[in-house]
Amino acid sequence: xxxxxxxxxxxSIFVKFSASFLLVGLIPLLALxxxxxxxxxxxxxxxxxxxxxxxxxxxSYNLNTAFNQYNETSKLMYTGRYEGFIESYTQNQATNVxxxxxxxxxxxxxxxxxxxxxxxYITGVQFVRQSxxxxxxxxxxxxxxxxxxVPIPAWLAKMEENPSKxxxxxxxxxxxxxxxxxQVFTIGRSLIDTSxxxxxxxxxxxxxFLDIDTALFQQFFRELNLGEKDELYLxxxxxxxxxxxxxxxxxxxxxxxxxxxxxxxxSEDIPFLQGKLIAKIHRGSLFEQLLSARTTVxxxxxxxxxxxxxxxxxxxxxxxxxxxxxxxxxxxVESGKLDIQVSVNTNDEMGRLAHGxxxxxxxxxxxxxxxxxxxxxxxxxxxxxxxxxxxxxYLYNTLEVIRMNAVDKEAGEVADMILALSNxxxxxxxxxxxxxxxxxxxxxxxxxxxxxxxxxxxxxxLHLDIAADIxxxxxxxxxxxxxxxxxxxxHGLRLKGKxxxxxxxxxxxxxxxxxxxxxxIGMSREELARxxxxxxxxxxxxxxxxxKNVHERIRSSFGEAYGLSVSxxxxxxxxxxxxxxxxx
Numbered sequence: 001x002x003x004x005x006x007x008x009x010x011x012s013i014f015v016k017f018s019a020s021f022l023l024v025g026l027i028p029l030l031a032l033x034x035x036x037x038x039x040x041x042x043x044x045x046x047x048x049x050x051x052x053x054x055x056x057x058x059x060s061y062n063l064n065t066a067f068n069q070y071n072e073t074s075k076l077m078y079t080g081r082y083e084g085f086i087e088s089y090t091q092n093q094a095t096n097v098x099x100x101x102x103x104x105x106x107x108x109x110x111x112x113x114x115x116x117x118x119x120x121y122i123t124g125v126q127f128v129r130q131s132x133x134x135x136x137x138x139x140x141x142x143x144x145x146x147x148x149x150v151p152i153p154a155w156l157a158k159m160e161e162n163p164s165k166x167x168x169x170x171x172x173x174x175x176x177x178x179x180x181x182x183q184v185f186t187i188g189r190s191l192i193d194t195s196x197x198x199x200x201x202x203x204x205x206x207x208x209f210l211d212i213d214t215a216l217f218q219q220f221f222r223e224l225n226l227g228e229k230d231e232l233y234l235x236x237x238x239x240x241x242x243x244x245x246x247x248x249x250x251x252x253x254x255x256x257x258x259x260x261x262x263x264x265x266x267s268e269d270i271p272f273l274q275g276k277l278i279a280k281i282h283r284g285s286l287f288e289q290l291l292s293a294r295t296t297v298x299x300x301x302x303x304x305x306x307x308x309x310x311x312x313x314x315x316x317x318x319x320x321x322x323x324x325x326x327x328x329x330x331x332x333v334e335s336g337k338l339d340i341q342v343s344v345n346t347n348d349e350m351g352r353l354a355h356g357x358x359x360x361x362x363x364x365x366x367x368x369x370x371x372x373x374x375x376x377x378x379x380x381x382x383x384x385x386x387x388x389x390x391x392x393x394y395l396y397n398t399l400e401v402i403r404m405n406a407v408d409k410e411a412g413e414v415a416d417m418i419l420a421l422s423n424x425x426x427x428x429x430x431x432x433x434x435x436x437x438x439x440x441x442x443x444x445x446x447x448x449x450x451x452x453x454x455x456x457x458x459x460x461x462l463h464l465d466i467a468a469d470i471x472x473x474x475x476x477x478x479x480x481x482x483x484x485x486x487x488x489x490x491h492g493l494r495l496k497g498k499x500x501x502x503x504x505x506x507x508x509x510x511x512x513x514x515x516x517x518x519x520x521i522g523m524s525r526e527e528l529a530r531x532x533x534x535x536x537x538x539x540x541x542x543x544x545x546x547x548k549n550v551h552e553r554i555r556s557s558f559g560e561a562y563g564l565s566v567s568x569x570x571x572x573x574x575x576x577x578x579x580x581x582x583x584x
Contacts, residue, residue: 033301037294052224052281053266059220060268060277063234066216067272071166073118074189074208077103077111092195097205098131103191112138115210123184124174124211127191128152130204139177146178155188156207163190163202168273170242174211184211185242217243229282231263237274326357333361434557438505438512439472445481449501452489459498460489467506474512476580477554483546484516484564484576492520492574511562512582517575523568531566547576554578 077093096102103111112125116138127136135152137145151172159167169186187210193203221232226245234243264281329342340361342354442464449462462485485501493499496519504515523531535551551563558581568574 030301030305033297037297041294049264049266052264052279055224056266056268056277056279059223060270062220063217063277064270064272067168067270070119070122070187070210070212071189071272073115073122074166074187074210076115077189077191077208078194092193093191093205094193094195094203097129097191103127108136109138112136115208116140121213121216122210123182123213124177126150126152126209126211127206128156128209129206137177139180141180143177143180145176146180150176152209155186155209159188159190159207163192163204168236168242170240171214171244182211183214185214186211214243221245224279226279226281231280233278233280234270235273235275235278239275242273242275322354326354329357333364339365434478434553435475436478437473438470438476441476441478441481442472442503444479445485445503448482449485456489456494460493461500463500463502465502465504467504469507470505470512474580475583476512476514476578477550477557480550480554480578481514481516483550484578487546488516488518488520488574488576492518492522495521507582510582512580514578514580515575516578517573519573522570522572522574524570528566528568535564535566550578554580 093103096105097108101108106114108127112127116122116125117140122140124137124139126138128134129136135145135150155167155169158169159165167188169188171183171185174180174182174184188207190202190207191205193205217234224230224232226232230245232245233241236242262283264283266279266281268277269275270277326342329340332340341358345351446462449460453460453462481503485503488501493501499519501516501518504517506513506515531547534548547564547566555563562579562581564576564578566574566576
């Protein structure tokens with residue numbers, strides 16, 4: 001069916017015109033829009049990446065400057081030996097440190113305190129005397145060394161490899177100070193006695209360690225505005241991680257970067273460390289707003305395309321609708337119906353075509369009237385005369401005459417039967433609605449059962465049990481109870497010889513339940529299953545035409561939730577319940 005309709009529509013000139021209109025409008029719009037969005041997105045990505053590279057370069061320069069500054073701070077132990085300083089004290093460093101506990105004529109603790117407060121990011125200073133391993137320490141909050149082991153032996157072992165070189169130790173926690181959990185990195189420099197001859201192995205008097213708060217890095221890294229998925233690493237020449245925004249990575253050897261389209265990797269050298277500053281920026285987070293803007297543009301393009309399609313379809317339908325309506329009315333005229341008119345709403349070509357069609361139909365109607373109407377009216381008159389001869393009241397009057405004759409002959413039972421039959425015929429032949437009141441249906445049932453009881457010599461009884469809350473004007477389906485009672489007599493009581501038929505009427509919520517039961521022979525389980533299946537399956541054939549007919553009529557009139565159900569036990573009897581909706 002769909003293929004047939006589409007094939008018919010595809011031949012329409014309006015469909016072809018609309019398709020051409022849409023193609024001419026949509027293809028340039030979509031091509032230009034996608035090209036513009038792609039060009040703009042590429043420019044924004046390149047510009048953003050270039051800015052990030054400049055920021056990383058600036059950050060690496062600041063970090064290298066900071067490391068040089070702390071390197072110079074550690075050289076204050078060598079006043080007069082480096083950077084053009086003039087020697088202020090002629091005694092050698094070994095004597096100062098080992099005997100006087102001084103550095104440059106200043107007590108060691110005072111010297112350490114001077115270094116501590118020379119920079120806001122220096123959190124702790126320690127000096128380890130080489131001769132006896134004594135540790136001098138100063139901390140910005142006057143905390144003393146705690147019981148936690150100080151990693152000085154490991155640091156000293158590392159510095160013994162090149163005593164004249166400054167060492168920078170990766171980020172760690174300074175928990176060796178009492179109740180301190182700061183993230184710091186440590187700068188170590190050996191104090192070498194330079195007062196004597198230059199020896200092959202330098203004479204180390206002591207070692208100075210400066211703990212620098214990693215907040216120093218944070219002030220630089222904050223400028224990058226890193227997200228949760230971004231990664232930042234500060235590496236030395238051996239690839240060890242000095243600092244990172246990732247947890248528990250300090251001191252670990254960084255793995256080589258793998259190809260990853262999700263990350264933008266930016267790198268700059270740190271000359272002081274002979275290492276690198278590496279920033280891994282998550283592409284999705286960085287360009288999230290760009291992706292959102294691009295998605296918005298795509299949605300706008302799709303909306304515009306959708307609007308164009310709607311306008312094209314509307315334009316096509318607006319042009320094609322009058323012609324389709326005219327074709328439809330022509331089909332009606334072909335079937336013989338001439339009392340139609342096509343509405344004329346415009347004065348254009350379509351309006352003139354519709355006006356000409358109306359004129360044609362009117363003239364055709366006049367011609368048919370002149371040739372055939374007289375003959376049709378004559379036939380109709382003859383048919384009406386024939387119908388009037390068999391009007392129902394003629395039958396009622398005849399039965400009434402017979403009943404009165406029986407009364408005159410003192411045949412009361414015959415008269416009552418004729419009256420019951422007359423009432424039945426009037427109830428059945430009456431052309432009214434398909435729904436009647438409960439009281440009318442029960443009255444008709446009593447007339448029917450009276451004839452049945454006389455016919456079978458009063459061997460069968462009818463009992464009515466109506467609940468007190470039942471209203472007799474509630475509507476039910478006309479002639480729905482009589483077929484059920486007839487089945488009860490024919491298939492239940494006649495084979496038994498005598499018995500009774502009972503009818504109970506009760507209310508179940510918003511449902512009116514009418515139960516027709518008998519004390520006849522009942523039916524087997526197989527027969528009951530067959531009847532139930534035939535009632536539930538509209539296509540299944542059934543011998544019980546009356547039951548199925550009533551069931552289908554109820555469901556057709558009131559809905560699938562209503563109808564009748566059958567229950568029976570062999571040698572005991574059968575019960576049929578009919579359900580109707582209550583309409584107050």
